[in-house]
Structures are given as structure tokens and as C-alpha cells.
Amino acid sequence: xxxxxxxxxxxxxxxxxxxxxxxxxxxxxxxxxxxxxxxxxxxxxxxxxxxxxxxxxxxxxxxxxxxxxxxxxxxxxxxxxxxxxxxxxxxxxxxxxxxxxxxxxxxxxxxxxxxxxxxxxxxxxxxxxxxxxxxxxxxxxxxxxxxxxxxxxxxxxxxxxxxxxxxxxxxxxxxxxxxxxxxxxxxxxxxxxxxxxxxxxxxxxxxxxxxxxxxxxxxxxxxxxxxxxxxxxxxxxxxxxxxxxxxxxxxxxxxxxxxxxx
Ligand code: OAD
Numbered sequence: 001x002x003x004x005x006x007x008x009x010x011x012x013x014x015x016x017x018x019x020x021x022x023x024x025x026x027x028x029x030x031x032x033x034x035x036x037x038x039x040x041x042x043x044x045x046x047x048x049x050x051x052x053x054x055x056x057x058x059x060x061x062x063x064x065x066x067x068x069x070x071x072x073x074x075x076x077x078x079x080x081x082x083x084x085x086x087x088x089x090x091x092x093x094x095x096x097x098x099x100x101x102x103x104x105x106x107x108x109x110x111x112x113x114x115x116x117x118x119x120x121x122x123x124x125x126x127x128x129x130x131x132x133x134x135x136x137x138x139x140x141x142x143x144x145x146x147x148x149x150x151x152x153x154x155x156x157x158x159x160x161x162x163x164x165x166x167x168x169x170x171x172x173x174x175x176x177x178x179x180x181x182x183x184x185x186x187x188x189x190x191x192x193x194x195x196x197x198x199x200x201x202x203x204x205x206x207x208x209x210x211x212x213x214x215x216x217x218x219x220x221x222x223x224x225x226x227x228x229x230x231x232x233x234x235x236x237x238x239x240x241x242x243x244x245x246x247x248x249x250x251x252x253x254x255x256x257x258x259x260x261x262x
Pocket of ligand 1: 027030040170195198200201238
């Protein structure tokens with residue numbers, strides 16, 4: 001394929017997308033990069049290039065130093081609060097209205113898909129703007145957090161409890177309902193789009209492969225090669241905003257042409 005066509009879906013895949021009954025989209029940190037939220041593993045700019053996950057994103061790190069972890073997340077929450085969805089998020093909202101059913105499975109914790117207007121979103125790794133008790137796991141309201149005075153907000157439920165971000169840390173299991181919804185979408189979809197993920201973190205990384213095994217077409221949207229690339233039916237190399245917007249335009253033109261031809 002020439003560079004000029006690097007971001008265009010082949011006609012065969014376009015037809016499959018056009019006829020798909022259930023589309024699954026798996027998004028990762030690259031999906032939010034153009035909204036100003038750093039990815040995890042990009043060299044230089046990625047979060048794990050600057051910080052050690054063991055010190056900040058594990059239950060042990062929180063137990064050892066809740067203040068350090070809470071404040072590090074507070075910085076990330078600030079970035080998320082000021083971030084806005086980009087054209088790629090809006091393209092996925094459009095896609096949801098153009099196909100019979102779409103499941104958007106995201107590893108992102110920033111809520112940008114929902115802010116853009118996507119409806120059927122499953123958050124595999126939680127949401128950074130929510131908090132929960134680090135002992136009981138019960139949800140803690142944003143108002144409680146705002147009204148808290150100490151270095152780290154205490155839990156309203158249990159004396160020795162603290163508020164922690166409602167995200168999945170290394171060594172923790174994913175929320176069961178979210179994982180079940182994701183597996184169901186992967187098994188049941190006929191078209192899968194993996195966008196902006198290194199496809200390294202399990203179990204999310206297995207979802208497109210599961211979709212493939214069950215007969216779906218799989219495309220990857222990522223400027224870089226990933227472990228999924230050799231398995232994908234097509235890799236669209238470019239930033240998510242541009243590639244997804246182009247994809248929607250292609251699908252619209254395809255349908256328009258089909259309508260005129262009929
Ligand atoms: P990574 O940071 O591992 O990967 C981001 C991917 O996005 C890379 O493959 C980039 O090439 C790609 N990328 C960068 N800019 C892009 C753009 N504008 N458009 C499209 N793609 C772009 O992020 P994830 O794969 O999401 O887990 O990481 C998975 C999990 O690892 C995260 O959810 C997080 C992290 O530790 C938890 O917090 C539990």
C-alpha cells in the first residue's frame with residue numbers, strides 16, 4: 001500500500017464495516033493523546049518513561065504512601081479535567097449512530113468518550129475522576145472529596161480507610177461486569193477497531209484476538225506497529241483523530257455511492 005493510502009480502509013473492509021451488525025472498538029491511551037493526555041509507554045512523553053509504576057500504581061504503593069499516590073493522581077486529574085474530546089472521539093460517536101450496535105471498550109480512565117457523547121462505553125480500568133474507599137471499595141462522592149481537609153481524603157465508611165482513585169492498579173483484577181461486557185462484545189462482534197493501544201496489557205490486549213478467532217475483521221489504528229499488527233486485517237498508520245474522521249467519511253461516501261447505484 002502506498003503512503004498516500006495509508007489511512008484509507010480497503011473496499012473489502014469498508015463493505016464489512018458497512019454490513020456489520022455489531023462493531024467493537026477497543027481504545028487505549030493513544031486515543032486521548034491528541035486531547036493532551038499523555039500515553040503510558042511512548043518513549044520520552046509516556047507516563048511510565050517518567051515515573052515508576054511500582055511507586056504509584058499498585059495497592060502496595062498506596063499502602064506505603066497514600067499521600068504521594070493521591071497527589072500524583074490529583075495532577076493527572078487536573079489534566080483530565082481540562083481535556084476535551086477531539087475529532088476521533090466525535091467520529092466514534094457518529095459511528096455508533098451508523099451501525100446497528102457498537103460497544104466501545106476503553107482502557108482509558110479519562111471519560112472522554114462519554115464526554116464526546118458515546119453511549120455504550122465500558123471502562124475496563126475504571127475512571128480517574130471517581131474515588132472509592134481503599135478498604136471497602138465503596139464509591140465516595142466528588143462532594144465528599146471536595147469537602148475533605150486532610151492530606152488524603154478519609155473514607156466516610158471506615159475509620160482507617162482512605163479515598164483512592166477508582167482505577168485498576170497493577171496486580172488488581174478488572175471490574176467483573178466490565179470484563180464480562182468486553183468479552184461478550186469481542187465474541188459477538190463482526191468488526192473490531194483497535195485504536196491507540198500498544199496491545200501489551202492483558203486482558204485488554206486479547207480482546208481483538210478473541211474477536212478474530214470468532215470471525216470478526218480487525219483493524220488497527222496506531223502510528224506505530226504493535227503485537228496486534230501482524231494479526232490485523234489492516235493497519236491504518238496515523239493519529240486517531242485523522243484516521244477515524246477519514247474512516248467515517250469513507251463509510252458515508254460508500255453508502256452514498258451504494259444508494260445512488262441502487
Ligand atoms: P500505551 O501508552 O501503552 O500505548 C499508547 C499507544 O498509542 C501506542 O501504541 C502509541 O503508538 C499509540 N498512539 C500515540 N499517539 C497516538 C495517536 N495520536 N493516535 C493513535 N495512537 C496513538 O497505552 P495503552 O495501550 O492504553 O493501565 O496502555 C494500556 C494500559 O497500560 C493503560 O490502560 C494503563 C497502562 O498501565 C492502567 O492504568 C491499569
